[in-house]
Amino acid sequence: MDAQSTRDRIVEAADWLFYRRGFDHTSFADIADTVGISRGNFYYHFKTKDAILAAVIDLRMTNTRVMLRRWEGDGQGPKDRITCFIQILISNQVEIVRYGCPIGGLVSELAKLDHTAQDQATAIFTLFRHWLRAQFAQMGRAGDADTLAMHLLARSQGVATLASAFHDAEFIQAEVGHMCDWVQALEPPTNRNSR
Amino acid sequence: MDAQSTRDRIVEAADWLFYRRGFDHTSFADIADTVGISRGNFYYHFKTKDAILAAVIDLRMTNTRVMLRRWEGDGQGPKDRITCFIQILISNQVEIVRYGCPIGGLVSELAKLDHTAQDQATAIFTLFRHWLRAQFAQMGRAGDADTLAMHLLARSQGVATLASAFHDAEFIQAEVGHMCDWVQALEPPTNRNSR
DNA sequence: GTCTATACGAGGATAGAC
DNA sequence: GTCTATCCTCGTATAGAC
Numbered sequence: 001m002d003a004q005s006t007r008d009r010i011v012e013a014a015d016w017l018f019y020r021r022g023f024d025h026t027s028f029a030d031i032a033d034t035v036g037i038s039r040g041n042f043y044y045h046f047k048t049k050d051a052i053l054a055a056v057i058d059l060r061m062t063n064t065r066v067m068l069r070r071w072e073g074d075g076q077g078p079k080d081r082i083t084c085f086i087q088i089l090i091s092n093q094v095e096i097v098r099y100g101c102p103i104g105g106l107v108s109e110l111a112k113l114d115h116t117a118q119d120q121a122t123a124i125f126t127l128f129r130h131w132l133r134a135q136f137a138q139m140g141r142a143g144d145a146d147t148l149a150m151h152l153l154a155r156s157q158g159v160a161t162l163a164s165a166f167h168d169a170e171f172i173q174a175e176v177g178h179m180c181d182w183v184q185a186l187e188p189p190t191n192r193n194s195r
Numbered sequence: 196m197d198a199q200s201t202r203d204r205i206v207e208a209a210d211w212l213f214y215r216r217g218f219d220h221t222s223f224a225d226i227a228d229t230v231g232i233s234r235g236n237f238y239y240h241f242k243t244k245d246a247i248l249a250a251v252i253d254l255r256m257t258n259t260r261v262m263l264r265r266w267e268g269d270g271q272g273p274k275d276r277i278t279c280f281i282q283i284l285i286s287n288q289v290e291i292v293r294y295g296c297p298i299g300g301l302v303s304e305l306a307k308l309d310h311t312a313q314d315q316a317t318a319i320f321t322l323f324r325h326w327l328r329a330q331f332a333q334m335g336r337a338g339d340a341d342t343l344a345m346h347l348l349a350r351s352q353g354v355a356t357l358a359s360a361f362h363d364a365e366f367i368q369a370e371v372g373h374m375c376d377w378v379q380a381l382e383p384p385t386n387r388n389s390r
Numbered sequence: 391g392t393c394t395a396t397a398c399g400a401g402g403a404t405a406g407a408c
Numbered sequence: 409g410t411c412t413a414t415c416c417t418c419g420t421a422t423a424g425a426c
Contacts, residue, residue, distance in 0.1 A: 040412065042410095043403070108295050113220060223420065232393090
């Protein structure tokens with residue numbers, strides 16, 4: 001269907017490997033093997049490993065934007081859209097149980113490596129944060145929309161980490177249920193609500 | 196005060212470095228420099244890097260047990276003890292904002308490295324899990340004590356990850372407040388409570 | 391117990407042929 | 409655009425002197 005360029009295949013393979021093995025622990029040989037090209041050819045497309053990382057982050061940014069836009073287009077209310085966000089934990093549960101959250105994992109690793117691309121990776125989180133914030137604002141919670149967005153982001157992140165640590169998919173399902181209930185129970189006007 | 200053995204100093208330095216730089220990214224040279232010994236001497240105390248990792252995990256297990264036991268001895272109720280757990284996010288906030296959660300970080304990294312010590316690292320989480328479970332049970336929530344323990348563990352984990360990603364200490368404080376409120380509001384008998 | 395010196399392999403990166 | 413061959417650095421690990 002798609003005559004995918006070698007460059008695209010490299011980025012895709014790197015994305016896959018960075019998620020499963022981590023950035024630092026993935027070697028050029030690993031990527032080259034996955035793509036099916038030689039290590040030398042590699043450098044025709046990317047001069048350095050950091051350049052590949054930048055391309056991977058770019059790809060994830062684009063994919064994230066597409067996904068958020070798709071949820072927008074579903075024409076439902078903000079609560080339904082936020083529920084779409086929560087549900088990705090279910091859709092991706094098999095991989096999450098094995099490798100955790102791709103974004104959280106990358107951000108954490110780059111922080112420890114003190115890598116210059118740290119902020120770019122965090123920008124993917126920011127994409128979700130701002131999108132969630134907009135949804136909460138549409139629910140009439142403009143006052144604490146950002147707080148709610150961060151809260152939900154953190155909960156999702158924690159669920160992914162613990163599910164991975166304990167290899168527990170059922171935990172994801174239970175927590176997703178609680179988060180969905182929490183969104184449904186959120187009320188527009190007053191701020192004396194429980195959370 | 197303490198005539199600390201070289202071995203102990205190595206383990207302590209490794210613990211420190213594994214937290215800040217990650218296990219894989221920490222080299223023998225890094226540890227040797229931190230301790231102030233030569234790389235050669237090193238191998239007199241530990242044959243392999245994995246042996247150091249095992250010692251570090253052991254140290255963390257011991258330290259965790261001591262901490263949990265200390266909270267037990269405070270002679271207060273289970274709610275206060277759980278609050279002690281939540282409050283470590285505040286006590287360690289400076290380091291958490293920089294490097295995230297030491298346990299979650301290690302477990303995630305070892306999972307990606309497919310390291311044999313994965314389960315040992317997860318055992319530290321299990322220590323907290325069982326301890327929290329016991330506290331919730333003492334509150335009369337024996338029926339869903341483990342669910343509550345996992346829930347709180349996940350929330351703490353998520354807070355650490357997000358606080359680190361966004362370099363945001365205030366977020367920790369806000370979320371700690373919510374978690375403390377949540378514990379206080381938990382009721383013993385019925386199970387139709389909000390969460 | 392601690393040191394220096396060194397073997398060995400892996401990984402990032404380059405040169406140049408095809 | 410893709411390949412092979414090669415360089416260089418870094419990191420783990422060992423040998424052996426002090």
